Amino acid sequence: MSSTILDPAAAATVAGPPAREPRKRRSSTTRKTLGDWMILLVAILIGLLIAVPFFLILINSFKSPADYNAAGPLTLPTDLYFDGMVNFWQRVDFPEKLWNSFFISSVVAILAVLVSLLNAFALGIGRVRGRTWIVLLILLANMLPQEVLLYPLYFMFKSVGLYDNQWAVIIIFVVIQSAFGTYLLASVLGTFPKEILEAASLDGANKWTMLWRVVYPITKPTLSVLVIFFFIWTWNEFLIPLTFLVSNASQTVPVSIAVLQGDRLMDVTTTSASALLGLLPTLIFFLIFQRTLTRGITAGAVK
Amino acid sequence: MTKASVADAPVVARKAGVRPLARQSLIPGSNPRTFWIYLVPGLALLTLIIVVPLIWNIYLTFTDYRGIKPPEWVGLENWVKLAGDTTFWTSFSNSIAMIVAMVVVPTLLGLVLAAMLFDLIGKKFGGKIASFLRATYYLPQILPGVVAAIVIGWILRPQNGALNQVLEGVGLGGLAQNWLGNPDTALPSIMVIMIWVQLGYPIVIFMAALQRVDPELYEAAELDGANWIQRFRAITVSIIRPEIFVVTLTCTIAALKVFGPIYTLTGGGPGTSTIVPAYYAYSEFFQSQQVGYGATIATALTIVIAIVSVVFLLAQTRLERQEEER
Numbered sequence: 001m002s003s004t005i006l007d008p009a010a011a012a013t014v015a016g017p018p019a020r021e022p023r024k025r026r027s028s029t030t031r032k033t034l035g036d037w038m039i040l041l042v043a044i045l046i047g048l049l050i051a052v053p054f055f056l057i058l059i060n061s062f063k064s065p066a067d068y069n070a071a072g073p074l075t076l077p078t079d080l081y082f083d084g085m086v087n088f089w090q091r092v093d094f095p096e097k098l099w100n101s102f103f104i105s106s107v108v109a110i111l112a113v114l115v116s117l118l119n120a121f122a123l124g125i126g127r128v129r130g131r132t133w134i135v136l137l138i139l140l141a142n143m144l145p146q147e148v149l150l151y152p153l154y155f156m157f158k159s160v161g162l163y164d165n166q167w168a169v170i171i172i173f174v175v176i177q178s179a180f181g182t183y184l185l186a187s188v189l190g191t192f193p194k195e196i197l198e199a200a201s202l203d204g205a206n207k208w209t210m211l212w213r214v215v216y217p218i219t220k221p222t223l224s225v226l227v228i229f230f231f232i233w234t235w236n237e238f239l240i241p242l243t244f245l246v247s248n249a250s251q252t253v254p255v256s257i258a259v260l261q262g263d264r265l266m267d268v269t270t271t272s273a274s275a276l277l278g279l280l281p282t283l284i285f286f287l288i289f290q291r292t293l294t295r296g297i298t299a300g301a302v303k
Numbered sequence: 304m305t306k307a308s309v310a311d312a313p314v315v316a317r318k319a320g321v322r323p324l325a326r327q328s329l330i331p332g333s334n335p336r337t338f339w340i341y342l343v344p345g346l347a348l349l350t351l352i353i354v355v356p357l358i359w360n361i362y363l364t365f366t367d368y369r370g371i372k373p374p375e376w377v378g379l380e381n382w383v384k385l386a387g388d389t390t391f392w393t394s395f396s397n398s399i400a401m402i403v404a405m406v407v408v409p410t411l412l413g414l415v416l417a418a419m420l421f422d423l424i425g426k427k428f429g430g431k432i433a434s435f436l437r438a439t440y441y442l443p444q445i446l447p448g449v450v451a452a453i454v455i456g457w458i459l460r461p462q463n464g465a466l467n468q469v470l471e472g473v474g475l476g477g478l479a480q481n482w483l484g485n486p487d488t489a490l491p492s493i494m495v496i497m498i499w500v501q502l503g504y505p506i507v508i509f510m511a512a513l514q515r516v517d518p519e520l521y522e523a524a525e526l527d528g529a530n531w532i533q534r535f536r537a538i539t540v541s542i543i544r545p546e547i548f549v550v551t552l553t554c555t556i557a558a559l560k561v562f563g564p565i566y567t568l569t570g571g572g573p574g575t576s577t578i579v580p581a582y583y584a585y586s587e588f589f590q591s592q593q594v595g596y597g598a599t600i601a602t603a604l605t606i607v608i609a610i611v612s613v614v615f616l617l618a619q620t621r622l623e624r625q626e627e628e629r
Contacts, residue, residue: 122338201331
């Protein structure tokens with residue numbers, strides 16, 4: 001995780017030919033036509049439209065119930081009201097739920113990426129016989145409606161004492177998320193630049209070394225995207241955590257929001273505050289890591 | 304690429320016969336069979352968590368099972384009932400609406416928006432604006448479904464809901480209505496919501512893929528006088544094709560088994576106007592306690608999804624090979 005900047009260089013050393021310097025894009029940064037501005041305007045309008053519900057969450061989280069009842073959801077709060085937030089925070093023991101979600105999602109993200117990479121190495125680079133069918137079999141994890149898993153897995157985990165244990169949820173989601181990861185990575189690795197692998201094998205690297213010294217660094221941008229996706233997807237999962245984490249102390253953030261919501265004891269602004277608090281962690285996570293989404297220099301530099 | 308590798312591995316190619324490239328690994332001189340070990344952890348977990356429950360589920364489709372007494376064998380009874388069940392067929396026709404909303408529109412729109420952000424806005428107005436817009440488009444994807452349902456509930460609610468208030472505010476009060484409660488507008492409303500939810504996913508994947516494109520390629524095309532649309536078709540679409548496949552297939556699967564939004568927003572109603580197979584299966588499993596019949600619906604759904612996936616993956620593999628042999 002630490003040596004992202006070194007990767008292209010490392011890859012180039014193994015590969016022989018030095019990676020080309022990406023040429024500075026100076027050509028058209030200054031010339032902007034009216035059409036360009038129009039397109040920018042359209043892009044911004046789409047963005048605003050998409051963001052409307054988020055503004056609604058934001059303004060209603062700081063409104064008092066009386067204010068909401070008088071003026072409806074669209075107006076700005078007359079004065080800032082924090083009771084909704086405090087109320088929700090204390091009632092669900094938010095820090096505990098936050099930690100549960102964080103723990104489950106990060107372990108799943110890392111393990112699922114690892115499993116995806118191993119699978120995809122065999123399928124995309126190794127081109128194991130019948131790989132299309134193996135990908136298909138693995139994709140079953142993605143195809144199966146989750147309701148199908150509830151009864152059988154309930155009995156299975158109960159019999160090994162993992163029911164109401166976060167590791168049950170972790171194992172299930174590692175399998176489900178790595179199905180997508182395997183498919184995406186195997187597709188990408190299927191078009192992996194052969195010259196690099198040839199050069200590395202001339203240097204006498206074995207498969208394990210090649211996986212970690214050549215394939216891993218070059219696919220890192222894709223792997224980071226997967227980590228981000230898996231983390232957020234797992235964080236937002238609902239049905240399986242709801243079923244397998246019955247005790248309050250092991251619940252995740254979305255489950256605790258839904259359970260409170262189901263109680264019908266919450267006023268609208270507490271609901272809104274819970275929505276804001278439920279959204280913030282993934283938002284912060286995404287904002288921190290969205291830079292990795294743009295760091296894709298490596299694979300293109302060798303082609 | 305292809306030329307070099309054929310020259311490097313003549314022996315392997317001769318042994319393998321007609322389709323030389325499909326039979327060897329990308330690492331010269333290593334046998335694909337030796338890669339099996341890398342599949343062991345993944346396949347072991349898969350068997351435990353997915354394959355075993357699936358088989359158990361298929362067994363249940365031949366039984367009458369209420370969740371308390373042990374399952375009772377009834378042969379094909381559930382499947383016969385399914386074939387004549389109009390609710391089931393309604394749920395599948397609603398799936399087509401979900402495919403439009405979750406696959407067709409987001410993928411096409413996402414492709415155009417991703418290329419627009421990367422190739423045009425990113426270059427002319429700076430990468431900061433492009434990443435900011437991308438983050439905005441992606442926002443609905445990071446919103447927990449439970450939270451999304453709360454917010455959408457407010458927006459579409461008949462009494463003082465945000466959408467109706469806005470319509471009244473601009474003098475279109477006549478259009479205001481109970482969006483999710485009216486059988487005519489419930490499904491279209493869900494479709495719009497799903498487009499909103501899904502759009503960010505293809506954009507982020509496509510933009511990550513576009514990073515692989517050598518900027519010189521675009522510059523060369525630009526110098527040759529290729530306009531934006533020509534560059535889009537010739538460079539963008541062809542280079543990110545693996546990702547287009549991945550996005551289309553994963554979104555189709557997601558659309559066929561969509562559950563959360565229906566569960567939280569409409570419960571399949573009003574009537575059966577927004578019912579989808581996954582929700583129908585769930586309601587049979589847990590509300591009617593008809594576990595055998597629920598399993599039948601879910602298995603039928605799984606079969607449909609599996610067929611779609613097979614067709615898709617075969618098409619992708621074929622294209623991949625054609626590309627290599629070219």
